Amino acid sequence: MKFAYIMRGIPGSGKSTVARQLAPQLAIHSTDDLCMVNGEYQWDIALAPERHAQNLRNFVKSLEAGVNCVVVDNTNVKVQHYEPYVKAAREHGYTPIFVEMAHPTLEEATERNTHGVSREVINQMIMDWEPAQHCVTVAKVDAAYKIVKALQTRTRGMVFFAFGSGGALVLLTFLISAWFRS
Numbered sequence: 001m002k003f004a005y006i007m008r009g010i011p012g013s014g015k016s017t018v019a020r021q022l023a024p025q026l027a028i029h030s031t032d033d034l035c036m037v038n039g040e041y042q043w044d045i046a047l048a049p050e051r052h053a054q055n056l057r058n059f060v061k062s063l064e065a066g067v068n069c070v071v072v073d074n075t076n077v078k079v080q081h082y083e084p085y086v087k088a089a090r091e092h093g094y095t096p097i098f099v100e101m102a103h104p105t106l107e108e109a110t111e112r113n114t115h116g117v118s119r120e121v122i123n124q125m126i127m128d129w130e131p132a133q134h135c136v137t138v139a140k141v142d143a144a145y146k147i148v149k150a151l152q153t154r155t156r157g158m159v160f161f162a163f164g165s166g167g168a169l170v171l172l173t174f175l176i177s178a179w180f181r182s
Helices: 015-022 031-035 045-064 079-091 106-112 119-128 138-154 167-181
Strands: 003-008 027-029 069-073 095-100
Touching: 003 015, 003 079, 015 069, 015 095, 027 045, 031 045, 045 069, 045 079, 069 079, 079 095, 106 119
Parallel strands: 003 069, 003 095, 027 069
Antiparallel strands: none
């Protein structure tokens, strides 16, 4: 089974850190990477549409190459921002997994983001944020953990899970998906 992780979160929320943990040395696609000029981050709003389109094309190339784990590492503030990635993933036989980072405080996000995104811009992203019910969040992972513990208790420990690199997230995503479908 092949997975496409769709990262969501404001600047400074830890998206890139988690993306690197999900797919070390594999296909991570971030529009921010396309804004690097001579080793320096240079955001240009006029170039944003083309850079986002290029990021999607790069993502699709990884899907076409059959890379087992592909990650899009963008803020994806609105559903329309990540819908093209989801559509492409599904068209290529990938299971999309949504990973939504918890919003740090405005002060933390302003301090932690590596691209100098201003407090005002981050605040506007928070105001524009469209929550998605299908994302993996800390609260959902916690709820899935409680379900697994309850299952283990009821079956007297006969439910065993192997947690390898990224396996816990995949398993919990599967459990969450099954739980929300029921």
